[in-house]
Amino acid sequence: MQLRDALNDYKRHRGEAARFPGERRTTRGLFAGDAGRLVHVDSDGRVRDFGYPLSGLNGIERSRFGLCVADSSEPVETSDADPGEADSDDPHVTWLDDWETVEQSYHADTAMVVTRHRAGDGEVVQYDLTLDDAHLTHFDCDGLTAGDDGTKPTLIAYVGFAPDRQETQLGQLRHDDACEVFHADEHDFFGSATGFADLQGRVPIRFEEVLGPDAVDLPRPLTEGRYEEGRLSGDLVGEVPVESGGATLVTLPTDATETGREAALGRLTALADAHHDTDALVTAAENARSDVLRRASEDDVPDTAVPDLRVVSLLSAETGLRIAGPDFDPFYVYSGGYGYTWFRDDGEISRFLLSADATYDLALADWHARSARMYCRTQCADGSWPHRVWARDGRLAPGWAHGRLEAGDDVDYQADQTGSVVGFLAELLAERGDDLDADLDGEIRETLADALAGLDETLAEDGRPITCQNAWENMTGRFAHTTATFLDAYARLADAPVSGAAREQATESAESVYDAVDDLWVPERGVFALREHDPEAPPDQDHATAGADDESALDDRLDSSTLALVGAHRAYDESDATRSVDSERLDRLVSHVETTIEGLHRETPEIEGLIRFEGDDWRTRTQGREKVWTVSTAWGANAAAELAGLLAEHDDPRAERFAERARHLLSLVSVGGALSTAGGYLPEQFFDDGTPDSATPLGWPHALRLATVARLDADGLLDVDSVEALADD
Template identity: 25%
Template structure:
């Protein structure tokens, strides 16, 4: 762990909240609205991350004061930023009241190449001819490790090469640089506008400069910079050579065509409303960047909290999140991405048939808090959802069946004979252990899906067994999980709490028991968890363990809206007394209620909830996880893949009923 001072130093380079992402599903970067590149992942979008700090700046002629870093708002630079239309290219225009220069910067990854392209246009807005020096400072923390790095200027390729072990990054331009420095205090040298020509250092950073002389008033100069990756020095330099072999305009046109084809292959937005259509398109573009090119893995978000200082990290693949995302891909006509994900998911299944909490792109278990029963159940449900949307049904069934059979057998074995619900596991928010009602509904959905697969395979006995188990879960939800006092389903049964919480609850007359564990340890368990939680909507939407119009389900949804609507700015919080990041409303939870209201036939209410998401996009049009409960500003995680998926699903649910 790092201390608070180290954390604050880290956050000055890499803030929690970013403004944009760009990439090609193999290389991914996160960016600020100043144009600063915060992080770069390659060759997968989850791990490893390689950038410590990358800065860009200008020195005007013989002016004093050294370099002004135009990716720095504190230095007086003002920025206007947004995505280039219909692409994942991010464009920032930087101006300064004291400098007669405008900088336009466009960041994108070249399709199919280990290459980040950074296009710059420098415009002289003054009345005098100007000489400009453009500076690039790069500090690479390759494989997220500050040790064993080397930085070397390669004269032949006119490139700064950063390498460590099996990764290398070559930084250069098709324009010839006019100065360089490897290590040796290169940050301070660049800031002062003087690079000493040091060729190689066993350090992680280096700087380069380019000189543009005699820029006339109103004239612009264009030049590209490239960050090329490879698994060796030779590979990275070869990738940079390819980059230089083509013009920036060619790279940009190819990128533009790539995203144009991706969107053309998708189903068009089923709404003519401009705001809905814009967010729908941006959702599809963002979701594609969160689906790994080589494996098909879908990650929850680009990582932003590497030290787990405020959360447990997000750049992993959760089966639950991915099941919602793939269902959105299905609706959007992008089922090939769903199929690729489910082919990957088989590699992440445990020998006992379970799927654990979350995974890396290679299928190995990521840092974990323990089993979440809804993860594997959601994957089985999601496989069936793809199957019924797919034109490749039998081939898909054959590939999935062994995993389905093992997965369903595991779920079947995890049923509590006492309650009829699945045995205790972590909840979907990863905060508590109990027999959660949402997890029970997910297992209902997973077993129902597995039973349907079994029928297709002609395995009637298995199908009947799993279908019966699913119906028993639905019956147990009805008989054991209703909380009359709140007009809502219980969040769960057999809730594990601390000894202090247990003793206080027992003193208030609540029921519970002490469970003896191994080696003399004890668990303190309350009979019920009465907290109203938005995930209770999942009983009905999407898992259908209880019909949407069942009186108890209607009461539960109304209790959720009444108790969880954020009082100041609207939107739906996760649950009563939620304290995570201050207890803000979430976009996905608000859209979850939108889904329910749509299926309930309360279309005007659903449209208002959909509109909430539209009104709370970030400045670049992305959906966050949370909205600040007081200001309405983005509060946490940008972008959250699940948020975008819930928006796409909400749009289709309303459109299918002619209500958009």
Template identity: 25%
Template sequence: MRKKPYLIDGIIGNGRMLLGLTKNGEIQRLAWPRIDGLDQVNRQWAGFVTEDESDIHFFHEDAYQHEQAYIEDTNILQTNHNNEIYNIEQLDYVLPNQDVWVRDFMIKNISSVEKKPTFVYFSDSSLQSQRRFQTTMFDVRNDRLSHYYRDTAMVIAASAQITSYQAGKAFEQLMQNNLEGREILNDSEGVFTIDLGSIPPGESRKVSFFISLASSEEEAAILVDNAKQTGEKTLREATTNYWHMILDKREKRNIPDKVVNDLYKRSILTFHLLQNKETGAFIAGPEVDEDYDYSGGYAYCWGRDAAFIASAVDAAGYHDSVSKFYRFVLTTQNPEGYWDQRHYTDGVLAPTWGIQIDETGSIVWGMNQHYQQTKDEAFRKEIWPSVKKAADFLVSFVDLETGLPMPSKDLWEKREGEHLYSTAAVYGGLMGAASIAKVEGELDVAEAYRKQAEKMKEAVITKGWNDEKDHFNRSLKLSLTKGQYEEAKEAGKKVSITENEKGVKNYILYEDLTPDISLLGLSYPFEMIEETDEQMIKTANVIELTCTSKIVGGVERFPGDVYIGGNPWLISTLWLSIYKFRTGKKDKAIELFSWTTEHANHLGLMPEQIDKETNQPAWVMPLTWSHAMYVLTIKELV
């Protein structure tokens, strides 16, 4: 399979199928049967055979200039391809309730002479992310191309009659303009052409393609046949109406700035693409690093990200979606009471590299936040056993020496230690559990959770504060490599060595002094320490001073960050914006918020990071957490 670019520009889908496309309208990935499913497509290219049959121009290539936008208030993506001969309008969308991807092409002849283009559609499948064992077929009687591998099938049909075709070994034959009419081969490639007839100057021709996925060729064929029979006009209208209906349910906010209001709506539409329609699980983003080249991947459900996302979705008015998410969460809880790092959206445990205790705290905090917003008593009763089990675990997961939660990975998933952000999340979870326990009538249990939370707060204030640096530490008992330990010891820092029962040494730095944007989590959203507390203000000032990106603006996670070059993140910038607003620094809050608004891409999608040198999106587009923080910031500012 070809190596695909890490950055995509647009997404479409229906909560089961998720597609990522470039700004040129080229499909890069198609996840199915879940939004975190395997990539089913290697290449699907559309283009023209030149009239002298000497060459093929695919629309996504540099022979055309490209413009792209979503159709307003929908997840229908329009890409225009223009040159001196043709204006080509391409629409891509997925049917809301069927796993059918529709591609509409309107071809206008803008030259001064009649044209007779031959339309080419080339498909190279990677069903279940396999390059081997694929079979491609062309059904002459029903005029459609199919791929299948085991229990996955893709079927492609067109609104116009197909002229020529080839199943298997198709690309080379296509480039030689020598399609042989082969009907079946155990190969991944297939192609067909359509004669569009004569197009006089100024006139247009339309052709549409229907691409379905199902567990068998027969099922996929039925989906395609039904779509073809319904027709692209009706399908597009139904899809448009569906997304308008979704937006009509949003929390209406008085947002005078049209750009901000459009980004608010785009965030809502994005949430609906990145939530599994059947289970309710949110993913961190569409997958762009499936080989784990620079990360551990993104198309998974993390409790941490999802708790923020759910809070934003609640703020946007979609309470049923949030209830569905937390019901999914109930099914993934570990028997001991905590939640593992991340899951697939069907609830199966995903690849993991260690417990991250802030996630358990965040989930319980989020459950209570949702209950407080909705006062849904049935929901409260349903979650209470899970909340109690989680809170009991959090009470037990305490280092008696420091009073903080025992060592685990931090929210950036890099460092093992006792992190102040994680402590704040656990505090928020315990206080949320106490609130629910009180409503349940379990007053002693509620008091026990509250007392444990207050003990953690006291430990943060007394042991987490660094008098010399005049700000909160990022962590206590940070695990080091042996080399880092030797350097720290040589520098006179407080270090120690412990051993487990197998004699494996753990090298520990007692205080990690690094300023980190996550320290704002002590205040927002977990409300462990007041925004106006002197220690909090000093810490926030140090974060602003040391984490503001010098060239392009925005806020980095922490000094010395090297992930994808160490760039400003949108969530970091918005986190500081919220803090500034809550402490009365409205002008600065708006400045940071505006920076984020300006760094959405041309479609209104928000990346994880902005390159600190080029000022362009640097990684993962869109990041669901970025959109969540944007909505949460709107909630604060508007």
């Protein structure tokens, strides 16, 4: 997103109660993507690239598509500046975003997006498919009638590029039926299967328009008619002939240092020639469907597997690392950005996928291996992992919690990220070690040895992690969630096929952390505290700290991240090396989960789910109270499922009560549930009026949803019919 676009959106949406002006939202529409190219198809048909964090190429910045049907007796009205130009206010151009979108969905279990536009008796069906680094948009116009004199429609395609993330200092090269837009390294190619009847460049929004009070409709017309305007811009307006009822556009962003011009043009032409009609795109989409989605679509796998695995795949770079979600706020106006890999999120997703794969045999071995390899290669010298990295290559990315890479203390460090990665690597080695090649097996063992030392270094003498930042990245202290990730990591390491000394050390540390969890117990509320707060630690953005005058004080607010304690205790209980969870701890976990889920529950006429934590005011806009989060709701479902299984293993009759709780919360985040978009995506947050907000789709809750279904199923506690019925209600 460029600054002009952000300011234009700001003018359009300022003052709205449930939208943050200046963002590029993905809360409606669907994504097509492959090999690091991530293309958003809005429900009105506009397409835009979000793949820069995955590939380093920016691609399409803005677009708009329309149709022109003119009678031969009445010439098309055009700008005086350029006869033949189709302007945004041309009475003969009807923009598809002004039509009704009657349906948008994926074609079967592929990643091709199908959008149906309708106006009156006319219908246009738009197909968007990404093949490796190329994106194809095909328009099937068979549902349109011709003009009064039989004139066939012409497609008007407005596409704006920002190579190297630049909106000025750009140039164009014309190549027969294609155009190349470039700045330095990135060269973006645009072509059509039926060529162009006309192709014009357009300049960006002018300074006086940027400073003006009103938003500017795009595409802009040519203005002064300066001869250079049409060649020094990333915006193009093309008239594309519709032949045999259809038209196909192809875009191809490239790195000129890796792909030459002739090779790029050859690929563009070949793609256009091979995908000139609907049947060709459908065949290509089905052929490009991954083995993972093929397996996920089979009858013995739950219906949630395809949408969840599709989302995780879309957010993945070729390295195997994943961005948290599409980067909707690139100027960091309302957030710190989402287009990066957090090792907490990514490690949890990897572990959830490993769990689901164990239940359903989802053919994810390559995914697990890629994740493990990148975790080994991105580990810091002290055995920890950094705050966040670029998904495309694992290099350090901008962040605010790189304390262990700096000369200061470790407070600006998120120890749970290291715990999450260790938990996955240890489980992978224990459960899938025979499937790993020898080199990767050795890398993982070395990485875990260093990670164990790193965990021990950040474990205080009392058995809990030192003061650091929390999972939500808005507080410092000694957190229950961080403690849970350490308990899980140590318990899994104790069972992993590592050295005897490492297993012994991990067992000892797991026992120590298990005992220390009781230090967080708050009997007055019947929960484990969010954190123990150190009064001498730097202040954080959350000032609701209990007992700040005490030497140390427990923050007893309810927090959904503390639900991670349940899964960690189950891992501890199932470990052959550690003690079983005792009856008192079981009672405390039962009380904690019940109190937390009930206390964080929010229901309005439009939505139902769990808020993040008590007193959370982030991105609330004008709402005045906490928002519902899909991660928190899915976490509640997962914790209830894990607790149900743990209780069942201890022959505790309370198991079914929590299985029912898990099924109910699962229904809220299921496809068709209160917290799922029309396209089946899980946004990060919702306003009380039902407006989705923030990163959409967010990978973490999708993986949580899949793992919760798998856990309930493996424990014999999944009632698919009841979950689907609750979601439909």
